[in-house]
Amino acid sequence: MLFLNKDAIQKIDQNSIQTAVEQAYRLVLSQNYNMPDRMHVADNQNILLLMPCFSEKFFSTKLVSVFPEAQQHGQPAVNGVMVLSDNVSGQPLAVMDGAAVTAQRTGAVGGLGVKLLTPETVRAAGVLGAGVQGLSQARYLLFNRKIKTLYIYDLYKESAINMTRVLKKEYPDVDYVITENANQLVENSSVIIAATTSSNPLFETTPDGVMGKIFISIGSFRPDMQEFPDTVIETADDVFVDTLFAAKESGDIATPLKKHVITKNKIKEFAGLLGKNTYPENRTVFFKSVGMALFDLTVSSAIYQLAVKNNIGQALDF
Amino acid sequence: MLFLNKDAIQKIDQNSIQTAVEQAYRLVLSQNYNMPDRMHVADNQNILLLMPCFSEKFFSTKLVSVFPEAQQHGQPAVNGVMVLSDNVSGQPLAVMDGAAVTAQRTGAVGGLGVKLLTPETVRAAGVLGAGVQGLSQARYLLFNRKIKTLYIYDLYKESAINMTRVLKKEYPDVDYVITENANQLVENSSVIIAATTSSNPLFETTPDGVMGKIFISIGSFRPDMQEFPDTVIETADDVFVDTLFAAKESGDIATPLKKHVITKNKIKEFAGLLGKNTYPENRTVFFKSVGMALFDLTVSSAIYQLAVKNNIGQALDF
Numbered sequence A, B: 001m002l003f004l005n006k007d008a009i010q011k012i013d014q015n016s017i018q019t020a021v022e023q024a025y026r027l028v029l030s031q032n033y034n035m036p037d038r039m040h041v042a043d044n045q046n047i048l049l050l051m052p053c054f055s056e057k058f059f060s061t062k063l064v065s066v067f068p069e070a071q072q073h074g075q076p077a078v079n080g081v082m083v084l085s086d087n088v089s090g091q092p093l094a095v096m097d098g099a100a101v102t103a104q105r106t107g108a109v110g111g112l113g114v115k116l117l118t119p120e121t122v123r124a125a126g127v128l129g130a131g132v133q134g135l136s137q138a139r140y141l142l143f144n145r146k147i148k149t150l151y152i153y154d155l156y157k158e159s160a161i162n163m164t165r166v167l168k169k170e171y172p173d174v175d176y177v178i179t180e181n182a183n184q185l186v187e188n189s190s191v192i193i194a195a196t197t198s199s200n201p202l203f204e205t206t207p208d209g210v211m212g213k214i215f216i217s218i219g220s221f222r223p224d225m226q227e228f229p230d231t232v233i234e235t236a237d238d239v240f241v242d243t244l245f246a247a248k249e250s251g252d253i254a255t256p257l258k259k260h261v262i263t264k265n266k267i268k269e270f271a272g273l274l275g276k277n278t279y280p281e282n283r284t285v286f287f288k289s290v291g292m293a294l295f296d297l298t299v300s301s302a303i304y305q306l307a308v309k310n311n312i313g314q315a316l317d318f
Helices: A006-010 A014-030 A068-073 A098-117 A132-144 A157-170 A182-188 A230-235 A244-249 A251-258 A293-309 B006-010 B014-030 B068-073 B098-117 B132-144 B157-170 B182-188 B230-235 B244-249 B251-258 B293-309
Strands: A002-004 A039-043 A046-054 A058-066 A078-086 A092-097 A124-128 A149-153 A175-178 A191-194 A214-217 A238-241 A267-269 A285-288 B002-004 B039-043 B046-054 B058-066 B078-086 B092-097 B124-128 B149-153 B175-178 B191-194 B214-217 B238-241 B267-269 B285-288
Touching (some): A002 A293, A006 A092, A039 B046, A046 B046, A046 B058, A058 A098, A058 B046, A092 A098, A098 A191, A098 A214, A098 A293, A124 A132, A124 A182, A132 A149, A149 A182, A157 A175, A244 A251, B002 B293, B014 B098, B014 B132, B046 B293, B078 B098, B078 B293, B092 B293, B098 B132, B098 B214, B124 B132, B149 B157, B157 B175, B230 B251, B238 B244, B244 B267
Parallel strands (some): A002 A092, A124 A149, A149 A175, A191 A214, A238 A285, B002 B092, B191 B214, B238 B267, B238 B285
Antiparallel strands (some): A039 A046, A078 A092, B046 B058, B078 B092
16 A cells, blocks of 8 residues: 655646546546545534545545634644545555645646636736645646736735745746735736635626636535626636536535526536637636546546556555 | 554554443443444445544544455455544544454454453353454453353354464463354353354254353344344343444344344443443343444544554654
8 A cells, every 4th residue: 555645746747637637527428437425524613524436447535624723723724635445456555645635636627627718828817815726726727828927816915925935936937916806816817716715706897807718716615605706607608517416516606596697508517628629719718616526536546556657655564 | 644554453452442442332321422324335336334433532434345356356355444533633643454443343342242241250152253353352252251162163164263273372271162053152152252244143042042141243234134043132131232223233133123022122232331340140141233433433542542652553744
């Protein structure tokens, strides 16, 4: 059995991770996977999520714990442990830092959105939210497109400054601009990625303000969360989601549906874009990913296989 | 984070494990724990069980996979991974071989049954089933009582021979007798522990044949499984179970209830025996344990704390 911590996981190249996310969407199309509803356990103010998923060769279980008060003691609120097993023999193959797997796969979902939805000529983009997920979104954005100016906004300016510092080392030629608010970021960017835990839309806008832009929402994984104002989804020519059945999990989809701002038939599965040529330009697009255990499965499988091949990680005598 | 494989777990002394099981029953009394229904996932012919449990200081999740066809390829059908975390900070503390934790805690449940139900003078005992669980039952039986003759029966004689070989090294002064059938074992033993996956009672008997004996059933964890004939529970003066709500999970309780062989009010919680003096002699007793995640939690917590104290296991750079 292999143990892979955050550092080991970060040694896996971004292209392989993004290809693994693409593989997950292919499985959505072929329906060749088994993803039971995740188990949601509440214990006092804390939450434990158990997320199993099965493909032909592997199965994975991600354990995610959310302890809101841990931050007060200087510890991360969210922890994860990922167990990957062989789906033929049943043997456990690897234990991984689940938070690191989540960051990689979530970044790569945004990255694949950028790859399939935005023109190669895009030069100005913005990331809303400068936490772990925001950083990962920025990395996969910069991996996919030659961005000239990256706008960053976070409620806590310190977080945006930290994120800029990290990215400057990896992509020194990009101009990083920390905006004073989300509106300013949206005005200046043609691609906007949001990775926040906001319950309310992050900015106000008019249809003219969003026309022709690509919006990717990675946060809002619960019906009571919403990152983008209804104007975005209302104005959008195209709306994509991970899977149609997952759409109701996010307030960015569920709320506009409930308010009759849009109808269900406007929403399409992102997987339908695979294998398509360049996306038509000048369209307003909204892509909402709520995340799913299937991403964890294909990404952790790819990480495991590459780790074995390249001698990465710590061997465990199971 | 710490990794503890089977060898590391076996270094923890039996007394500490059995004390941890006693602690689990104390938590049953005080109700100071949170044990959600386990998640049961089917994937083709395979099963994945996710078993979380929370106490004040720790929480644990055991992942158990049952792959019936793995045995055909010389691999174990049942695999387990145990993740223990801190219930204040949410941080993961240890990953353990879940099968080894299960074997220890299940053996210790039987051992505690022997300790609290049998007279110290017992000299002849029998174990039905010579698999991993049967071996663990025998170890905890011999740990608790000065057994002179241990009767062993298994459908596959080879398994009984192997088990005898292992036990002889640990307890060379015991006489080991492999019986030709289960009836012969029951006739000669005053304490009978069953650890099989049998769907049908392992032997036939009359009320006279079971009077004054102590029966402990560790197998039959599903309503379609039964280890002891109805005569045992019908004749028993006292019937104990882990928890009243878990009793319905085992055919050894559910089937006699359904057939009106016994009534519910005959069934008592085993935890009620804690702190009692020596059990009255010459009574016929039936103790059915179906197992629960709470045992895994208290036992893995104890294993972790002792492993840290005694420098056991492999350190992981999480």
